[in-house]
Amino acid sequence: MNRHHVIAGISAPDRRLMAAGGLIALGLFALPLFGSALVVDKLTLLMVYIILAVMWNLLAGYAGLVSVGQQAFIGLGGYFVLRLVESGMPPFLAIGLGGFLVLLAAWPLSWLVLRLKPAEFAVAMWVLAETIRSIVMFDPLVQGETGRSLVSLNAIDPDVRRTTIYLMAVVAVVVSLVLSHALLRGRLGGESQAIRDDEEAASSVGVSTLRVKRWIFLISAVGCAIAGTIWLASAITFQPRSAFGINWSIFMLFMVLVGGLGSYLGPVLGALLFFALQEVFGDFGAWYLAGIGVVAILFALFAPRGIMGLIIGKTGQEPLSMRKLLIMREG
């Protein structure tokens, strides 16, 4: 009799959840057929939030890299699209290519920042975001603080434009969810969680911590850039101060922290909740943002694993968990 361990496959309830997710995605694709322009615009914003939350969670929840400078890639993605469109490229092609250019920019940066200590990494990313913003503001096209509009997008019929951007956003959400699921279920997921839980132990059993961190850093940079380009396409105007604003980081942190750091579904929940809060309380302006800060502090101190953590505490298991479960087989 030979006993050995295997990693458990995807459980039946998880399969049902994934099927439900697929149905929701199909529904979202069909929505422009009957949804009003306002609904489509709002949902585009929600999609942008979901992408950002998923990407920030990849970094912080799975690789243990807390960045308060992901706005560097959001803004840079937007800037590249602006530049490409101004040089005559069709806008929707530019949105895709913008993400690729950010990958080229993020690669040398990763060499620098991933060697820092965790807390230094957080602030250094912020300083880099400010540095990139200062450089972008030198471009005469951006005109310093003034910014510039994607004029050529205005030439497209508004309904076609809105629907196209929305569909791109839905595709981007589906891709980022499917891709991060595949990554986290695979080797990279196991390695990254090992690093997050104990970096020294992980490297002592042969995990190349720098390689794993770099992969996740680059994926997250591209994801943020694509979210940034979609946001720019729907907002039309590129302003350095808002595109590179620290508010993006606060929003990402809030969504992931409240939804559930280091869980697969947590950021999606967090994005939905944040979107709802913004719809209800957004008119309160500064006080609303102050409230977001206070809620983030309370969650960090009293429920650091967020709503997902509370659900796990109740039911005893995490839906769509990325943890590796070893089961013993005989034979």
Added chain:
Amino acid sequence: MFDGVLQALLQGGLLGGYYAIIAAGLSLMVGVVRFINLAHGDMAVLGAMVTITLTEVGGVPVLWSIMIMLPAMALMGWVMHATLFQRAMRGGFLLPILVTIGLGAALQNGMFGLWGSNTRSLGASIGELSWASWILPGGIILGKLPVLIFVTAVVVIGALHLMLKKTKLGRAIRATASDPEAAEMCGVSSRQAHRAAAAIAVTLAALAGVFLAMRGQVTPYSGPAQLIFAFEAVVIGGIGSLGGTLIGGMVLGVSQSLGGLISPQGSLLAGHLVFVSVLIWRLSRDWARDHGGWRASLAISAIKLRRRLTGGAPAPDRAPSSKGAA
């Protein structure tokens, strides 16, 4: 041209005094508590706002406002550490970042809610000090306020240094910084030392905020930029070194004012670029040290590159003695 550069060097160096004060608080927290407070800049702005309100609304003379505000901010730092930071630090490195960035958002927007978006300044309340200056031979203008700020920075950092070296509290703080557990065994309460360090850090931030409001204007959203300057000064000067913050602040100030000569937007960019260069230099130095010195590590890189280019050819006969040196 030459006069312009000389003037910029002088002004930048003096501006470094302001950066040193705000950076000293951050450096103390990083060095002693191993904690980066991302709301450090917002504390500075809060200090400025409270002082401005006391002076303008309460009619209290500026100096008295500062004297009232500083102990209040020290108390706030102490309480904040006892309630928020200490709890956050138990959750590893992640929670402190999350808590303090949340705190920053709450402070900025709370101040906006209370005081509105108008830019505010202490310039009008300090009379001729805000514009008075000495004229040096060669037509170089030396503002009295920047000199006052710089002298204060030197005094504050000197006093902090003496306090850390000579007093009981200073010894407790240093002991906690080097080994909290050993310090506890010798009867030093690391909690008290951490709280004291937080109180000092917030006081320094608030003092810097007052100077910021005297030199120019503040808005509720000025904080993040101040944190970034402070962090840059700390990194340029060497993390955890108090004297380094003065040097780091001056280097930052000089690079900003020289950058400002090139273009108005060049000022911030020059500071950022100096920071990034120092970071690159320091990281590559550490990398070289871990690989047996510059020569050995460059040789290893060259061999690796050659192997990759030639498609994994066998290593050359005579590999450099990298392992022996490391």
